[in-house]
Amino acid sequence: MEKYSFFNDVDNDRVYYAEDFAEYFIPFFTNGIFNNGCNVIANNDNMSVNIEAGRAFINGYRYYNNSSKNLTIENADGVLNRIDNIVIRLDLTNRTITTQVVKGTFADVPNAPDLVRTSTVYDLRIAKISIPAGTTEITQDLITDTRFINSDCGNVISPIETPDTEKLFIQIQTAFDKQLNEMNATIKQFKTDTDEILTNTNENISNKLSEYDKNYETTMDGYDTTFQKKLTDYGLDFGTWFTKVKNTLSADVAGSLLTEINKVNDRVDGLNIPTKTGDLTNDANFIDKSVSELDNFYDKKQIDAKLSTVYKPKGSVNTFSDLEDKKATAQVGDVWDVKDTGMNYAYTEAGEWDDLGMTIDLSDYATMEYVKKEISNSITKALEASY
Numbered sequence: 001m002e003k004y005s006f007f008n009d010v011d012n013d014r015v016y017y018a019e020d021f022a023e024y025f026i027p028f029f030t031n032g033i034f035n036n037g038c039n040v041i042a043n044n045d046n047m048s049v050n051i052e053a054g055r056a057f058i059n060g061y062r063y064y065n066n067s068s069k070n071l072t073i074e075n076a077d078g079v080l081n082r083i084d085n086i087v088i089r090l091d092l093t094n095r096t097i098t099t100q101v102v103k104g105t106f107a108d109v110p111n112a113p114d115l116v117r118t119s120t121v122y123d124l125r126i127a128k129i130s131i132p133a134g135t136t137e138i139t140q141d142l143i144t145d146t147r148f149i150n151s152d153c154g155n156v157i158s159p160i161e162t163p164d165t166e167k168l169f170i171q172i173q174t175a176f177d178k179q180l181n182e183m184n185a186t187i188k189q190f191k192t193d194t195d196e197i198l199t200n201t202n203e204n205i206s207n208k209l210s211e212y213d214k215n216y217e218t219t220m221d222g223y224d225t226t227f228q229k230k231l232t233d234y235g236l237d238f239g240t241w242f243t244k245v246k247n248t249l250s251a252d253v254a255g256s257l258l259t260e261i262n263k264v265n266d267r268v269d270g271l272n273i274p275t276k277t278g279d280l281t282n283d284a285n286f287i288d289k290s291v292s293e294l295d296n297f298y299d300k301k302q303i304d305a306k307l308s309t310v311y312k313p314k315g316s317v318n319t320f321s322d323l324e325d326k327k328a329t330a331q332v333g334d335v336w337d338v339k340d341t342g343m344n345y346a347y348t349e350a351g352e353w354d355d356l357g358m359t360i361d362l363s364d365y366a367t368m369e370y371v372k373k374e375i376s377n378s379i380t381k382a383l384e385a386s387y
Helices: 018-025 165-248 253-269 300-307 320-329 368-386
Strands: 032-034 048-051 054-058 061-065 069-072 082-091 096-102 121-131 143-145 312-317 334-338 343-347 353-358
Touching: 032 121, 048 121, 054 082, 054 121, 061 082, 061 096, 069 096, 096 121, 312 320, 320 334, 320 343, 320 353
Parallel strands: 312 334
Antiparallel strands: 032 054, 048 069, 054 061, 082 096, 082 121, 121 143, 334 343, 343 353
């Protein structure tokens, strides 16, 4: 059936009704609110909400509220929860468009009431009000804004069609969730890698300490064995020398001893000790080539290059933290002593400090001076006993 409008009336042949005007505007505007109006807010410190001023369009009919409107929310239950709807309702039977509270049903897990959309009543839901059991005041966190959900209300921002902001929101939320999941996965992997590195580091440190302990014990055993052997050798040499001296000395002990000393001095004076390389004699043909012809020897430049990486004592610092400050000017081979631990550290090509070991306390061992003194004392006692 063809319809058209609007023309001037001639003898009552052009009669128009309100629904004709509504039908006229439907192609130009979709249902919803205009310019983000009709916001639901809670600032009354009681069981009520305010609907801010705004306009709406429902199936060709206009709604306009030019001031804030207060709506009362029924009291909460003491045990069960409830969700109410705040709607802008078109009622063709009563010829009204008003904002109303549609009360929900009490339940442990409640749902908002279904929207009423019939041939005579049509609802735009602009908010949901959550009313937990025992609620005595509606606060803003209990209000869910549904004005921009097209299936509930929508926002009239174009004379042709309202953009589907719901799909855009879902797309943004999906991208955010994906990014968040990727970040959480990265953090989890980082923690796993860090735990593995720490575990390996602890194992390496433990193995290194065990190796140092073993090497230390081996070294100290070697020192002790060598020292004991030296003491034994000194004792044997002294015993042999003393026996010889005792057999040589006659009744004139002083004279005989002086004679032996003079013999030793004569032998020392008779030694021809070279003072320069030109005095050396190649009697064993040890070197029979010039330096440039030697295959297994280094020249001065090569020796200097080798010596550049030899450990170079630089001094002492109080703590390892002080040693870290030396990195800026450190050279490969620099060695520093850390006083609080007694450890020595060398600077490596990798730019790190490598521990060389700690100071060994040899205070319980006899020194060379002590041994010489004891030998001298023993000689004196032996000489005194021979008189």
